[in-house]
Amino acid sequence: MNELDDAELEDLYAWIDQIPLSRPKRNIARDFSDGVLIAEVIRHYMPKLVELHNYTPANASKQKMENWYLLNRKVFCKLHFELTDDVIRSICRCEPNIIERVLYMLRVKIDRALWEASKNRSRRNSLSNEKPEVDQEYNSPRRGPNDFTVKRPGPSQGVKGAGAVVTQTDYVPRAVYEEKEQECLAKEETIQILQAQNPPIRAFASFKRHSN
Structure with missing residues (x-):
């Protein structure tokens, strides 16, 4: 993932600020390091995709990584991406500029999934509202x-x-x-x-x- 420029970062932070999270955001690298807030972000947009009780707030690296591995298995795969072990370790160590790029990619995947869901709903509604054409000669479908x-x-x-x-x-x-x-x-x-x-x-x- 490439580095984000200042405009992209500002837009990303504004997007995060719109989402009600369970704890205040003071240091984004540290606040998101255990994966819990990531789960909350996804649940905000796609409630059926995440069960928050599966993710435990943690300070220890082992529990943090377990949360991220669970996100990989249960959630990220359904959004068609997966984080590598190196990226997960970097997030858990609160390394700078890593979580921002993960959040940026996550936002793209969420927007794509929401767009596809909206398109499928529109198609189903269109099909359900269609009426059979009437042959005027015989007054039948x-x-x-x-x-x-x-x-x-x-x-x-x-x-x-x-x-x-x-x-x-x-x-x-x-x-x-x-x-x-x-x-x-x-x-x-x-x-x-x-x-x-x-x-x-x-x-x-x-x-x-x-x-x-």
């Missing part, structure tokens, strides 16, 4: 690219095969139609085979007259 109308045959029209007749205003999914069409073809083929094996009676009578 407009059919999709895989649906089509099958007309009922009139008195002078015959129906080929054994397929079901559908009213003019019904829409049939293409997959269903094709399945029925295959059934019809199979039945017609069976009929043709049976007719070939058992010639019609009329043809048989004609053969007898010819023999006589």
